[in-house]
Amino acid sequence: MAPTKAPDSSRRSDRSRRAIHDAALALVGEVGYRRTTIEGIAARAGVGKQTIYRWWPSKAAVLMEAFLDLAGRAAEEAGPRSGDTAQAAQGIPDSGDLTADLKLVLRATVDELNDPALEVPTRALTAEGIVDAQLGAEFVTKLLEPQLALYVTRLRAAQEAGHLRADADPRIALELLIGPLMHRWLLRTLPLTHAYADAIVDYTLGGLTPRP
Template identity: 75%
Template sequence: MADTRAPDSTRRSERSRRAIYEAALALVGETGYAKTTIEGIAARAGVGKQTIYRWWPSKGAVLLEAFLDLGDQAARAAAEDAVPEGETAYEIPDTGDLEADLKLVLRATVDEMNNPRYEVPYRALAAEGIVNAELGAEFTAKLLEPQLQLYVKRLRAAQDAGGVRQGIDLRTALELLTGPVAHRWLLRTLPLTHAYADAVVEYALYGLAPRR
């Protein structure tokens, strides 16, 4: 007997959405953000452009959601202890050794920033967010801020354990760690390496003055 059930629209929508994610990330990597268009994404994904406009207002919004999904995939892989080399779910461990924990996460961040799969869409979103205030705010709220709050959580735990002095502003403290890495990544004038990540942690934790 023939199956007369209607197609599952939810599953069909999810397939289309995932195809659009993959198309957006691929096109930005191949042609750059400026040359990527909604029409191009639609053609690559095998959907009508009205499907994209029904879900997103712009190509920047498509790319942001695709990039967030990429991060979710890394998080799921981490939960299964199967994170590929150079990828991270941005979890900061708490082994009781703050220096080691921060070096571990900053090294993983460096690997991700040097990985073209992440670097290209990340740069596109960072650049577009400067001129597109709405996208920039969404980029910060959905991507950057959750990551930064993980540093706050880890530094607060170290503070509670006596490893970080009381009274410091944890937001400023985390920026001493993440700011230099982001700055070097944006400028691209010097290599972004594990050795650099380690130095940033040491300078942030112990300062520049001679140690007694």
């Protein structure tokens, strides 16, 4: 008889972890962060509570890892299909044309915010992060800051190339770009479009006052 092959525990663990991620994201989208529980996640994923607590200390930790995993998967899946937009999602290109590069990456951000798979958990975690300081800080540190750092790097490169005022603060500049986008997305005041993203870049870099 051929020897029986032992089960691959690492593969089983990966499947369980992915099932937990998917269950957590589905529940937070359906019932909101506060009504999402470890028990509910475990039941949806088909695992025991002890499995979740062995890997994560809280539901916030589960959701944060699940969301980061989802964002990573979305970027990988977009890569071969979306060309420049996917490239912008991975980082801000430096073509030498600051306006074009910023429009490219803001359009990619619009696409992500309009994607239901990403929008629902992002909105839930963003809302809860406002009232839960610890979750909010983790959301900023693990998700937002690495993305914002890409803007700072690109804007500093533009300064060195003479394409941006030398005395401009890159952090304030990136907030002028990202702030209006997030404001419209959070309040749902008007549609979030590529044209709006382009206008933000034009207004930020060109200013609103007449030039001589």
